[in-house]
Amino acid sequence: MTEDTPHPAPVKILLVEDDDADAKAVRRAFKSARISNEIVRVTDGIAALEVLRTTTADALTEPFILLVDINMPRMNGHEFVSELRSDPKLSRLIVFILTTSNAHYDLKTAYQNNVAGYIVKEDAGRDFLRLADTLACYWRLIELPVGD
Template sequence: MLVDDDHGDAKAVQRAFKKVKIANEITRAIDGLEALDYLRGTGGKDKIHPPYVLLVDINMPRMSGIELVQELRADPELSRSVVFFLTTSSHEQDIEAAYDLNAAGYIVKETAGRDFLELVNMVDRYWRIVEFPEPSN
């Protein structure tokens, strides 16, 4: 799942997934509230089921990425969600807040590059080699 309000960045990530031939479906949410609707199957959204990896921007309207992950960690059904922050912020307080929430990684968009190919390759490798726990019922 890609949670990002920037349409240009979202399209770049989606193009990179296609270019690298990753067949996994990408569900996009424009902010934390919409992401929660997809993860919980509320607000008229079809629920996505684990395993999944979230790429989350920090600075978004309505609910920021940090607030989203705080909500995930407080929800027993979503607390094990794997989250990578993908953001423009290189502020130390944001990096610390992300890792305090057990982020799997923190990637600054500028470092990832505009075509995001390295990022997508990294997420693909992660997805292929990491063992995920069975979903809780």
């Protein structure tokens, strides 16, 4: 970065996860890894779309990364990501799937929807510490677009 280059805004995380224990574990992992990025949590795809499409002060400002579970009520993770990709304003969002499923169908479907990564919860490390470390490295190394 040069002096003329603006410093990147802190990356926010939209956690789309219906399981309270997993959501708490993700937050604890970030705290343990001393990652202070804001985490906004919703419990399903419909609620996530409401957050992403709102124009109120509660709107999630860019840049941000989405962590999305697959098995959720009302709208599952695949349906949610498919809806994102069909919306011109949301289609370029960075999505990581965070799931218990290691089924080939789920993996294939996720990557067909252009996710940035597919993380099986049990592979994310004890208490999701490896997940926190991986995401911290990702947003430190990757240039993220801000705005349109």
